[in-house]
Amino acid sequence: MxxxxxxxxxxxxxxxxxxxxxxxxxxxxxxxxxxxxxxxxxxxxxxxxxxxxxxxxxxxxxxxxxxxxxxxxxxxxxxxxxGLLPEEPAQRAAVRELVQIVNSGIQPLQNIKILGEVKDAGGDPQAWGRTVIQRGLDAMEARAKQTAGQYLVGDELSLAELCLVPQLYNARRFELDLKAWSTLTRVEGLCAEREAFVAAHPDQQPDVAKS
Ligand SMILES: N[C@@H](CCC(=O)N[C@@H](CS)C(=O)NCC(=O)O)C(=O)O
The missing domain is CATH 3.40.30.10 (Glutaredoxin)
Incomplete structure (x- = not known):
């Protein structure tokens, strides 16, 4: 593969x-x-x-x-x-909701191409990125407060964390203050202890030094 x-x-x-x-x-x-x-x-x-x-x-x-x-x-x-999706339908949908907050509500708006277009239109790409990430992660934190157990939805790791962790990394790149997202950062801390998350981190990738 x-x-x-x-x-x-x-x-x-x-x-x-x-x-x-x-x-x-x-x-x-x-x-x-x-x-x-x-x-x-x-x-x-x-x-x-x-x-x-x-x-x-x-x-x-x-x-x-x-x-x-x-x-x-x-x-x-x-x-x-x-398994990375819960069995119970409402929990399964809750995971997908969190996934889509990142996947359609945040990342596409702060993708490199859009930032370039914001710049070409005379805007401030950094400010734009900060706004869309802040708005999306505020929503994710509010929802996660309702759904979280040990992880974002209940007590098991799910696809929601796979989207959360890279998005928080981007939030730091945009120099946002993460303090208000206490549920999200608590769960991020749990993920950081897992070998799979360590191995998948950008710093561990073969192309890290080239660009
Ligand atoms: N919805 C797509 C978005 C993919 C995407 O935006 N990829 C970015 C990197 S995270 C990219 O390739 N950007 C370069 C470009 O759009 O030209 C997905 O989830 O895979």
């Missing part, structure tokens, strides 16, 4: 955690999405993923998938142990 990734991509990071948790071996294929390099824009890569983004997962039996949440759901169905 190959994962097309970039060390600091929060979306690829979600998938790396999942692969680690499920003990799936994979080959890391680095795609440098840094401004000015933008390998994801090249025809060769776009032929693989027409959205021109990471992550992209290609399995040995020819399954080709972009969109991190589609990849996570695929891995969950194909490799169900350990």
């Amino acid at each position: 190959k994962l097309y990734s970039y060390w600091r991509s929060s979306c690829a990071w979600r998938v790396r955690i999942c692969l680690q948790l499920k003990g799936i071996d994979y080959e890391y294929v680095a795609v440098n999405i840094a401004p000015g390099v933008a390998e994801q824009e090249q025809d060769r890569y776009r032929a693989e993923n027409p959205m021109g983004q990471v992550p992209l997962l290609v399995t040995d039996d020819g399954v080709r998938l972009a969109q991190s949440v589609a990849i996570l759901e695929y891995l969950e169905e194909r490799y169900p142990i350990p």
Whole structure:
């Protein structure tokens, strides 16, 4: 299995955690999405993923998938142990709600391409990023206060943490104050103790030093 990734991509990071948790071996294929390099824009890569983004997962039996949440759901169905979605329907939906707060409510708005477009339109990309991350993580904290046990939804690790941890890293990159998100940072602390999260961290990736 190959994962097309970039060390600091929060979306690829979600998938790396999942692969680690499920003990799936994979080959890391680095795609440098840094401004000015933008390998994801090249025809060769776009032929693989027409959205021109990471992550992209290609399995040995020819399954080709972009969109991190589609990849996570695929891995969950194909490799169900350990399970990352609760059995109980309302809890399962609560996990998906938290996933989507990050996946559709925060990350797309602070993606590198949008920040460039905000800049081109005369805006302040840093201020824009701070606003959208603050708004989304405020909502996530409020919801998590209602759903959390030991982890964000009940007492088990789920797909919600796979989205949370990279997004908090981005919040720090945008120099936000994380104090108000006490539930989120408490759970982040638990994740940081787990080997899968350590191995999936940007600093551990083979392309970390190159860009
Ligand atoms: N919804 C997509 C978003 C993917 C995405 O935005 N990837 C970023 C890195 S986290 C990227 O490739 N940015 C470069 C670009 O959009 O040109 C997913 O969840 O996979």
